[in-house]
Amino acid sequence: MEGLSEAVKEVFVRLYEEGLIYRGKRLVNWDPKLHTAVSDLEVLNEEEYGHMWHMRYPLSNGKGHLVVATTRPETLLGDCAVAVNPHDERYKHLIGELLELPLTKRRIPIIADEEHVDPEFGTGCVKITPAHDFNDYAVWQRHRDELSISEQIHGGLINIFTIDAAIRDNDEGEDEVIPSAYIGMDRYHARKQMVADLEAQGLLEKVDDHKLMVPRGDRSGVVIEPYLTDQWYVKVGPLAKPAIEAVETGRIRFVPDNWKNTYYEWMRNIQDWCISRQIWWGHRIPAWYDEEGNVYVGRSEAEVRERHDLAADYPLRQDEDVLDTWFSSALWPFSTLGWPEESERLRDFYPTSVLVTGFDIIFFWVARMIMMGLKFMDDVPFHEVYVHGLVRDSHGHKMSKSKGNVLDPIDLIDGITLEDLVQKRTSGMMQPQLANKINQLTRKEFADGIPSFGTDSLRFTFAALAATGRDIKFDLGRIEGYRNFCNKLWNASRYVMMNVEGQDCGVGAPTTGHSEPVAELERSLADRWILSRLQKTKRAVAEAFESYRFDHAAQAIYEFTWNEYCDWYLELCKPVLNDDNASEAAKRGTRRTLVRVLENLLRLAHPIMPFITEEIWQRAAPLAGVEGETIMNRPFPTLRQSLVDEAAETEMAWVMQFILGIRKIKGEMNIAPAKPVPVYLANASDDDKLLAQKHRHFLDFLARTESIEVLAPDDHGPESATALVGEMKVLIPLAGLIDKDAEIKRLDRIGKKLGNPNFVDKAPEAVVQKERDKQAEARKALESLQAQLAKIKSLQGGDPASPPNA
RNA sequence: AGGCGCGUAGCUCAGUUGGUUAGAGCGCUACCUUGACAUGGUAGAGGUCGUUGGUUCGACUCCAAUCGCGCCUACCA
Numbered sequence: 033m034e035g036l037s038e039a040v041k042e043v044f045v046r047l048y049e050e051g052l053i054y055r056g057k058r059l060v061n062w063d064p065k066l067h068t069a070v071s072d073l074e075v076l077n078e079e080e081y082g083h084m085w086h087m088r089y090p091l092s093n094g095k096g097h098l099v100v101a102t103t104r105p106e107t108l109l110g111d112c113a114v115a116v117n118p119h120d121e122r123y124k125h126l127i128g129e130l131l132e133l134p135l136t137k138r139r140i141p142i143i144a145d146e147e148h149v150d151p152e153f154g155t156g157c158v159k160i161t162p163a164h165d166f167n168d169y170a171v172w173q174r175h176r177d178e179l180s181i182s183e184q185i186h187g188g189l190i191n192i193f194t195i196d197a198a199i200r201d202n203d204e205g206e207d208e209v210i211p212s213a214y215i216g217m218d219r220y221h222a223r224k225q226m227v228a229d230l231e232a233q234g235l236l237e238k239v240d241d242h243k244l245m246v247p248r249g250d251r252s253g254v255v256i257e258p259y260l261t262d263q264w265y266v267k268v269g270p271l272a273k274p275a276i277e278a279v280e281t282g283r284i285r286f287v288p289d290n291w292k293n294t295y296y297e298w299m300r301n302i303q304d305w306c307i308s309r310q311i312w313w314g315h316r317i318p319a320w321y322d323e324e325g326n327v328y329v330g331r332s333e334a335e336v337r338e339r340h341d342l343a344a345d346y347p348l349r350q351d352e353d354v355l356d357t358w359f360s361s362a363l364w365p366f367s368t369l370g371w372p373e374e375s376e377r378l379r380d381f382y383p384t385s386v387l388v389t390g391f392d393i394i395f396f397w398v399a400r401m402i403m404m405g406l407k408f409m410d411d412v413p414f415h416e417v418y419v420h421g422l423v424r425d426s427h428g429h430k431m432s433k434s435k436g437n438v439l440d441p442i443d444l445i446d447g448i449t450l451e452d453l454v455q456k457r458t459s460g461m462m463q464p465q466l467a468n469k470i471n472q473l474t475r476k477e478f479a480d481g482i483p484s485f486g487t488d489s490l491r492f493t494f495a496a497l498a499a500t501g502r503d504i505k506f507d508l509g510r511i512e513g514y515r516n517f518c519n520k521l522w523n524a525s526r527y528v529m530m531n532v533e534g535q536d537c538g539v540g541a542p543t544t545g546h547s548e549p550v551a552e553l554e555r556s557l558a559d560r561w562i563l564s565r566l567q568k569t570k571r572a573v574a575e576a577f578e579s580y581r582f583d584h585a586a587q588a589i590y591e592f593t594w595n596e597y598c599d600w601y602l603e604l605c606k607p608v609l610n611d612d613n614a615s616e617a618a619k620r621g622t623r624r625t626l627v628r629v630l631e632n633l634l635r636l637a638h639p640i641m642p643f644i645t646e647e648i649w650q651r652a653a654p655l656a657g658v659e660g661e662t663i664m665n666r667p668f669p670t671l672r673q674s675l676v677d678e679a680a681e682t683e684m685a686w687v688m689q690f691i692l693g694i695r696k697i698k699g700e701m702n703i704a705p706a707k708p709v710p711v712y713l714a715n716a717s718d719d720d721k722l723l724a725q726k727h728r729h730f731l732d733f734l735a736r737t738e739s740i741e742v743l744a745p746d747d748h749g750p751e752s753a754t755a756l757v758g759e760m761k762v763l764i765p766l767a768g769l770i771d772k773d774a775e776i777k778r779l780d781r782i783g784k785k786l787g788n789p790n791f792v793d794k795a796p797e798a799v800v801q802k803e804r805d806k807q808a809e810a811r812k813a814l815e816s817l818q819a820q821l822a823k824i825k826s827l828q829g830g831d832p833a834s835p836p837n838a
Numbered sequence: 839a840g841g842c843g844c845g846u847a848g849c850u851c852a853g854u855u856g857g858u859u860a861g862a863g864c865g866c867u868a869c870c871u872u873g874a875c876a877u878g879g880u881a882g883a884g885g886u887c888g889u890u891g892g893u894u895c896g897a898c899u900c901c902a903a904u905c906g907c908g909c910c911u912a913c914c915a
Contacts, residue, residue: 077912084915102915115915150914158915167915245913290842297841297911391910426850428908496863499852502843503908507850509864516877517863527874583852587862602874610873699881705870 039367040315040360041331043408048329052267053307055319055327059169060306062259064197064219065252068310069263071356072303073395075256077245084242085227086155088235089114092130092139098123099237101154103244104164105230106223108133109199109210111140112179112188113160115171118144120151134235135226136211143178145171163191163260189260193219197257219257264308264317264353271403272299278402278412287418287580288500291391298395307356314354321349362400365413382409386416394419418580421503423494426477428505433461436470439482439506447484450475482508488641489515495640496586517590518644521637524598525630525648531609532627532655538620539628539657553621557687557727558604560680565596566629567676570669573636582640589637597629600688607733631656632669639668686720686757687727693755693762694735701753701766708738712749714761716742 047053060069085105088097100114111133116123123142130139148171149158162172172179172188179188190209194200199214199222213229214222230236247256276299278284279292286292308317320328320336330336333348342348360367369378383405389398398417405413424430425437432438436457443453454474458467493511497504538553555563569592576585608614608622631652638645642664649663660666698705713724721742724731731737743749743763752763 100915104915148915153914155915160915165915167913293842294910301911395911422909497851502851505850507864510850512877513863516875519877520875523875523878525874530874581854584854587852591862598875599879606873695880696882699869702869705880706872 035370036360036363036367037315039363039371040355041318042372043363043404044318044355045329045331046408047266052270053264053329054267055262055264057260057262058265059163059166059258059260060263061247061249062195062197062257062261063249063252063254064193064195064257065254066249066311067195069259069261069306069308070249070251070256071306071358074250075247076250077247079243080246082242082244082246084154084240085230086237086239087134087159087230088237089131089134089140089157089159090235091126092132097235098126098131098142098157099155100157100159102159103242104161104223105227106199106219107161107164107192108159108226109136109214110161110163110190110192111159112162112172112190113140113143113175115143115145115149115158115160116156117149117151118146120149120156122151122156134233135213135229137208141179143171143175145174147171147174163189164193164258166258169258191260193257193259195259198222263306264319266305266307266359268302268305268403271407272302272399274406275299275399275402278406283412283415284402285416287416291394291417291419294391295394295399299399305356307359308351308353309356310353312354314357315360317351317353317355319351321351323347358396358400361397362404363408365401365405366409371408383412384414386418387414388418388420390422391419392422420498423504423506426505426507428503434466436466436474441490443482444485444490444511445487448482450478450481453478453481485511485515486518486643488518488644491642492517492586492640495582496590498582500580514590517594518641520594520598521641522644522648524593524602525652527602528626528630529651529655531605532623533651535623536616536620537627537655537657538624539655552617553624554615554617555621555625556604556608556618557680557683558601558608558730559621559625560677561684562597562601562629563625563675564677564681565592566632567671567673570632570636570671574668574671577639586640589633589640593633593637597633601626601629603734604730607729611729627652628656631658635663635666635669638663683723683727686723687730689757690724690731690762691735693757694737694764697753697755697764701764706736708736709764710739710741711737712741712743712752712763712765714743714747714749714754714763715745716760720757720760 044053061072061075062068063070082103084101084103086099086101087105087108088099090097098114102108114131116127118124118127126142127144129142131142133140143160145158148167149156158168160168160171162169176188192199192210197219199210199217199219201215202208202210202212214225217225227236227239248254249256276296279286279295286295318329318331320330320333322328322342328336328340328342328348330339333350336342336348337344337346363371365384366378366382369375369381371378387398387401394417401413405411422430425435425439427437429435429437438457440448440456443456448456454471457470457474461467489511492514494504496514497506497510569588572588573585576582576588605622605626608618631649634645634649634652638649646663653660653663653666658666694709694711695705697703698707698709703709713720716724724740724742728740731740749763750765752765754764755762
């Protein structure tokens with residue numbers, strides 16, 4: 033974009049003029065495959081297995097040799113010295129002596145460097161190759177005077193490589209610094225050859241296995257070579273200082289907070305940033321050279337000529353290099369808004385409120401945006417940085433093409449067959465030899481391919497898994513669960529529509545805001561309860577979003593929808609809506625609540641499941657009295673304090689406990705849930721009695737109670753299974769639970785079996801005994817049944833205080 | 839080497855400033871083709887919260903040590 037280009041040039045020129053951009057010949061990370069310099073951040077260090085070669089460097093005085101250990105024997109060609117620690121008693125006396133550098137005709141001195149040489153490590157002698165090692169370069173800088181004194185030795189800084197990291201030829205007039213035998217060899221070929229040659233000359237003492245960190249280019253994957261070239265740099269120190277302060281003072285806040293430590297750590301140890309790249313795409317560096325090598329920096333060639341008073345025909349050549357992509361990215365927060373022009377958009381939208389990103393981008397981008405923003409806008413680019421985790425595979429491994437464990441979101445949304453998935457994962461690979469393994473692993477993990485889960489399921493899953501400060505192990509089980517949740521919401525909506533469409537929901541014609549009831553309506557306990565729960569869910573979701581806890585938001589929505597709205601409220605609607613005796617006002621109240629809670633819920637869930645909510649909302653909104661073309665333009669639901677109803681919640685908790693108690697007994701006693709049972713209440717308070725009567729229709733419907741009787745204070749009732757509702761005991765007489773006829777039948781069957789001589793004689797004794805035991809058990813059960821029946825009968829005879837049976 | 843984080847049910851994860859009996863989903867067991875939903879319903883089993891010690895009336899939570907794992911940064915030639 034032209035505008036961005038202007039911004040880049042402007043920034044470059046201003047920084048250059050302030051001395052914060054400079055050009056220099058220094059060691060850079062060189063990618064020999066891409067032929068470009070890369071920044072420290074683009075180099076990945078990984079531990080690999082290699083060797084440590086111990087090489088003998090003979091002393092020029094003929095009195096023996098020193099042994100130097102190295103992981104890179106080929107760099108011997110560029111050695112300018114061997115360093116020892118000045119306090120190392122073994123070598124102290126040799127400092128200043130000369131060594132015959134093997135395979136070359138050069139001599140190099142033994143120097144003392146306390147900082148770099150650890151006497152404990154290796155042999156205590158370090159070969160110094162200043163043009164191909166960052167530490168050695170530092171040593172060279174410290175000793176450059178003493179190294180260039182002697183005529184006998186090379187001044188140092190010998191570059192031995194071409195841009196392909198092959199051994200270079202000697203330059204013109206150079207007296208065979210590079211031995212002709214190795215010229216043109218690739219670095220690894222040269223290594224092999226030189227090690228062989230050293231060995232042949234008896235100069236290789238030993239080779240050890242050695243683990244080392246190998247720097248590789250994050251794009252090319254090849255080993256990065258420290259290489260001496262001219263590059264452009266940003267002097268970052270002065271920019272970093274205010275950027276650190278911005279976080280220290282809280283003008284920028286990291287979420288989670290810990291990431292500020294990572295940020296500080298890097299910013300406080302920041303190195304100058306190499307921004308020039310030898311590639312053909314990117315922003316051209318706005319610098320021009322004349323034939324004498326003078327540099328002119330400016331916004332354009334014309335500006336350069338004018339400023340420096342250069343004639344139109346004075347030959348100028350623009351720098352071939354381009355800028356690191358992150359240089360222009362660093363300007364993004366303001367360059368996209370029209371900077372350097374003082375546009376209206378820039379005024380309105382800078383700074384923004386939040387940047388959402390992964391931790392791997394904090395150095396690359398976040399830190400640099402902060403630095404540039406403060407420098408050129410005099411303000412932070414954003415106030416909060418939300419750092420989310422990385423999505424990993426189900427085993428916690430980082431997804432990568434070479435591992436073949438990449439899950440493409442589109443495949444989770446639309447689904448993919450096993451064959452297509454295998455094909456996708458094994459095609460176009462950098463290392464085709466891995467294809468077979470990937471093939472096998474994929475077939476094992478996704479034997480049936482991946483089913484289609486849909487966009488909303490995926491989005492909801494990511495929200496639900498987005499706990500702060502934690503990476504996400506992507507688990508198909510989770511997305512499946514949330515796919516089911518989407519389905520649940522869909523089905524619940526169908527039910528609501530079924531009961532509400534074409535019916536009077538008490539909202540009249542849709543208006544833009546809160547429609548008021550047009551007819552009398554009455555809210556049941558369930559209605560008041562769900563409205564109250566909705567308000568609390570709104571609060572929970574709002575708080576969760578506020579604090580970037582998307583997992584909590586998703587959970588609150590999930591629980592409200594499934595466990596409260598579907599499991600309870602939809603069920604509690606049924607006895608009202610299906611009851612011919614229920615008043616029209618009550619039905620209207622329930623319908624209205626049903627659809628308006630749904631409409632609120634849809635808006636609440638919309639940010640996390642945009643498609644399904646929109647689809648349902650289109651139908652539900654008019655019924656709820658809400659107007660609008662799309663849910664996207666409706667406000668996010670806010671808490672309505674007037675609908676919070678603690679009394680309803682307490683009362684409803686009583687009803688739920690009552691129902692759950694009875695269901696639990698039925699479950700444990702293996703009674704069919706649909707079987708109506710008689711229920712007795714012991715130790716019931718006046719409130720309990722009242723509630724039992726008031727909500728009898730709910731209890732009958734959801735717990736399938738046949739009758740509910742209140743026992744006198746001193747009556748413990750028949751032998752029963754019990755459940756507690758507060759202080760009150762809910763009793764289901766065992767007699768009512770056991771099917772007497774079935775029991776008698778069972779007894780008959782056993783009796784027949786035992787009466788059969790064939791069975792008793794021929795079956796193993798153990799089996800026969802088992803039947804006898806069963807028989808005894810069944811008899812006992814029947815007897816106690818009879819006793820209980822008698823007791824119940826006497827009980828039902830009189831208790832005038834109990835509420836009437838329905 | 840330094841820094842950050844993790845270890846809670848078979849699996850993937852919550853657990854808010856320390857407070858009764860530690861939760862969810864998936865999986866598992868039993869029962870249920872009830873009328874929004876079997877991509878479902880009801881009920882249930884399953885955890886000495888990595889280990890040890892300490893603070894406290896009380897610790898998954900705070901402190902110390904230790905084991906295991908992951909990541910980041912720097913680096914030993």
